[in-house]
Structure formats: structure tokens, C-alpha cells
Amino acid sequence: MNTPTPTATTDSLTTATLAQLGQALGEAAANRLDQIERLPLAEDDQVAAVQRSALRQTLGEITAAQQRIADGTFGRCTSCGEPISLERLEFRPWSATCVACAGR
Numbered sequence: 001m002n003t004p005t006p007t008a009t010t011d012s013l014t015t016a017t018l019a020q021l022g023q024a025l026g027e028a029a030a031n032r033l034d035q036i037e038r039l040p041l042a043e044d045d046q047v048a049a050v051q052r053s054a055l056r057q058t059l060g061e062i063t064a065a066q067q068r069i070a071d072g073t074f075g076r077c078t079s080c081g082e083p084i085s086l087e088r089l090e091f092r093p094w095s096a097t098c099v100a101c102a103g104r
């Protein structure tokens, strides 16, 4: 008799955890979009321009993470391929690299 193995798209993340992180990503994206909309639109507003560009960058990282969930590669470092710690993913679900690679 084979014992049923829990469905996981990566080695360490369960379907439930993945769903939770996926939801967190969706909320983070909505939150960034909301912040971008609230920024003043004046072209000479340097502070707003910097903030807008930082928010767009994060949005791009969030979209990439959502794509990795769809691909089944989410939770793995895009640099070395090792699993990213759950602690790091919970803090920043769009993390693309593990702590070691991020610090390089």
C-alpha cells in the first residue's frame, strides 16, 4: 500500500501554503496599484516619480512570482535553485532568491 503524498508544486510547500502565499501576492499587488493611483501625477514631482518607479518594480516582481506559482517553480531560488525558506516567503512572498543569493 502506498501512503498518499500531499500534493505540492515544490518540494517543501504544501498546496495550502502555496494558496496562502498566492493570495498574499494578489493582495500585495492590489495594494501597490492602489498606492500608485494615489501618487501625485505632476511630472516635476521627483519624490512621486521615485516612489512610482519603486512600486512598479515591486509589482513586476510580484507578477513574476505569480508566474512562478503557475509554472510550479515558486519557492525555489531563481539563482541557485535551492528552496527559499518559508519564513522569507511569508515576509516577502515575491522573493525570487534565497537569502544567500540575495546577499551576494
Ligand SMILES: [Zn+2]
Residues within 6 Å of the ligand: 077, 078, 079, 080, 081, 082, 097, 098, 099, 100, 101, 102
Ligand atoms: Zn540561491
